[in-house]
Amino acid sequence: MSVLTISNLTIKHREETLVQNIRLSINEGDWLALVGESGSGKSVTSSSIGGLLPRELIISSGSIHLGGVNLSSLKEKEWRTYRGKAISYIFQDYQGAFTPFMSIGAQFDEMLKTHLNDSKQLRKSRALECLNNVNLPAERVYKSYPFQLSGGQLQRAAIAMATILKPKLLIADEPTTALDSITAAHVLQLLAEQQKQTNCAVLFITHDLRHVRKFANKMAVMRKGEIVESGMTTAVLKHPKHAYTKALIAAIPSLKQTKERLVTI
Template identity: 55%
Template structure:
């Protein structure tokens, strides 16, 4: 079942094209990854889906259907209802997922309150459950200020907050770029487990081909505002057809070598 359908999306900034005919689908339960060079339009694509386009950037044509409803037509108020509940975000800059001087628990509580009719006790339980799900010491983190946590803990807390209301689509824009390699693996494994458990879809943005290879079902390759190639992970990794995809893969030669080593072992 198709959850999200982006159709011939064009976005411009002061008449300069930023996205050009961007077109892809995400199925329910699918891990869809966007890769491509810096400035190619990955984050703008994600922002458009969440109704978070920077000011003066406008959708000039095309549509974004979420569960068959064109969400490009939504008002800011309607988008606020959708965000957090149906579509949620995890960003590279996890510091900005939380307000610095408000305890994590209070921020989670406010988010639940904005979307659900639950008692105070039920809200607390929901937040603690979400923190446990990302393997954090729930009570302690609930009562902590963001600055009292490490980067990895804070990013896991932001995933907990993003997944707390069981969204249908999680958009993760380079969620691990600011983390060390062990924490990166931990965070990605948590996302993968949550996807499996909740059968949600993930729109994942990364520069790291190895991450794309490990977790994706489908990969879209972006260059200068366009998706130049889209295909299953296997097609993109082993039978790429666009010269730019080949260039990207060649820039990360260790993948094939790693694979060969695994086969040899």
């Protein structure tokens, strides 16, 4: 079943076209990786899905559907029903994901209170369960402030918050860029486990084709605001058709051929 369908999406800043004729479809249980160089339009595309575009950017044509709902036509008040509950984000800036002067528990409680009619005790129980599911010391983290946690702990707490309401679509916008490689691998593994439990669709924005190969079953390649190639991950990586996709794959560093110069795109 299709969770997200983007049809002929074009986004502009005044007369400049940032994203053009984007077509994407993500089904329930899919993990679709959107890859490409910085400035290719990946984050602009992902922001448009949740209605998070800056005011100066406009959707000039096309549509974004979540199930049967046309997201691109929603008013700001209507978004409260969808953000956090039907669509959730995990951002690159894990520190910016939390308000610094509120405890982690208070922020979980505020979000749950917005979407559910549960008692305070039940809301706390839900939050502790989700924190425990991402391998955090739940009681301590619940009482902690963001500055008291490490980067890896904050990003895991962000995953817990993003998945607590079992959204249909989870958008992970370069969620491990600010983390070291070992912590990044652990965080993505946790994200994969959470996805399997909820069977949600994941849109994964990344530069790292190694992570794409390991976690994503589908991928799309963006360049200069357009999708130049898409398909099943194994097929695209083994038999790339577009010259840009081939160049991206060739630019992956090799531990075996350390004396060769990296490919420049």
